[in-house]
Amino acid sequence: MANDNKGWDPSQLRKCDLEFEEIPRFVYNDPRVDEFISENKPVVILGSKLAKAAEKWTLDYLEKNMGNGDFTVFLSKNHKFKYYDDKKSMLKSNSDFIPPTKKLDMKLPEFIKRLREWKKGDDRLYLQQGLNNTVGPAIVHDFLNFDWNFCTSKQSKHNWGPLTSNLLLIGMEGNVTPCHYDEQQNLFAQVHGYKRCILFPPDQFDCLYPHPVHHPHDRQSMVDFDKPDYSRFPKFREARGCETVIGPGEVLYIPMYWWHHIESLMRGSYTVTVNFWYKGGPNGTVTYPLKGHQKVAVMRNVEKMLLDVLQDPKEIPPLLRAMVLGRYT
Numbered sequence: 001m002a003n004d005n006k007g008w009d010p011s012q013l014r015k016c017d018l019e020f021e022e023i024p025r026f027v028y029n030d031p032r033v034d035e036f037i038s039e040n041k042p043v044v045i046l047g048s049k050l051a052k053a054a055e056k057w058t059l060d061y062l063e064k065n066m067g068n069g070d071f072t073v074f075l076s077k078n079h080k081f082k083y084y085d086d087k088k089s090m091l092k093s094n095s096d097f098i099p100p101t102k103k104l105d106m107k108l109p110e111f112i113k114r115l116r117e118w119k120k121g122d123d124r125l126y127l128q129q130g131l132n133n134t135v136g137p138a139i140v141h142d143f144l145n146f147d148w149n150f151c152t153s154k155q156s157k158h159n160w161g162p163l164t165s166n167l168l169l170i171g172m173e174g175n176v177t178p179c180h181y182d183e184q185q186n187l188f189a190q191v192h193g194y195k196r197c198i199l200f201p202p203d204q205f206d207c208l209y210p211h212p213v214h215h216p217h218d219r220q221s222m223v224d225f226d227k228p229d230y231s232r233f234p235k236f237r238e239a240r241g242c243e244t245v246i247g248p249g250e251v252l253y254i255p256m257y258w259w260h261h262i263e264s265l266m267r268g269s270y271t272v273t274v275n276f277w278y279k280g281g282p283n284g285t286v287t288y289p290l291k292g293h294q295k296v297a298v299m300r301n302v303e304k305m306l307l308d309v310l311q312d313p314k315e316i317p318p319l320l321r322a323m324v325l326g327r328y329t
């Protein structure tokens with residue numbers, strides 16, 4: 001991958017068995033940006049002022065101005081912060097589920113102190129907090145100075161639904177959010193430090209082996225990218241993805257349903273990102289054959305319906321096997 005950006009070096013990336021295409025990068029007013037977004041394809045948007053007002057959000061500035069609210073911080077025994085659904089983890093059928101991370105409410109000064117005093121062997125930390133009105137006035141001022149015209153113009157031009165949240169992400173170097181997909185459009189604005197983003201289209205569902213929909217790790221890939229188990233997940237070898245490293249001021253459009261693995265480069269500093277999650281828009285006229293993301297939505301509905309009627313998740317595999325093996329294969 002090209003590292004013409006002065007700010008990072010391939011030695012700061014984690015090793016990965018797969019090779020990837022580069023995600024294209026265009027200046028924000030290049031018409032190809034909207035061409036890619038309209039085709040639900042990832043694109044890096046350069047030179048936008050989307051979250052420029054946050055470029056002064058250093059840890060010192062945030063400590064002074066973030067207010068005295070509690071922030072959601074995840075702790076992990078390793079470098080992975082694999083998301084899990086709290087509610088699903090309480091289901092009887094998931095009683096053997098062990099959450100891979102601990103979720104705490106933490107004041108910002110404590111988070112920053114632990115970040116600064118972190119040493120090898122300590123739990124890693126990842127602050128992931130929706131920006132809301134508990135933040136201090138200076139942060140509100142900066143937030144209001146985001147380039148809302150830019151993102152709102154994308155939202156209306158591409159028929160996205162409403163903005164659901166802006167997550168503030170403050171991660172340690174080397175933190176990884178493992179491969180998963182979201183059911184929202186995402187303008188992922190990098191503010192401080194560098195993040196490597198590996199993306200796969202929705203039609204690679206069969207190469208990325210998502211957990212069952214009822215599982216707490218719904219939408220997350222079962223494949224450990226650090227040590228893929230090719231006997232359990234043979235088609236992972238065939239996964240074809242694209243990647244980019246984004247730095248301060250760069251925005252990655254992550255299309256809804258696209259798989260993404262995101263890591264903070266190991267270059268000696270924390271990372272800050274603000275994401276902009278939008279609900280998907282109305283489907284509009286459906287054309288056939290259905291697109292990859294629509295088939296994922298269909299498969300999700302089938303799994304939900306089967307669980308609804310069968311109640312016991314263990315009854316789903318034998319029923320699906322009876323339906324498919326020898327009949328549709």
Ligand SMILES: CCC[C@@H](CC(=O)O)C(=O)C(=O)O
Pocket residue numbers: 128167169176177182186188260262263273275
């Ligand atoms: C909780 C959100 C984490 C983020 C990835 C990352 O920056 O580590 C992501 O997956 C997204 O913005 O969709």
Ligand SMILES: [Zn+2]
Pocket residue numbers: 180181182260
């Ligand atoms: Zn995500």
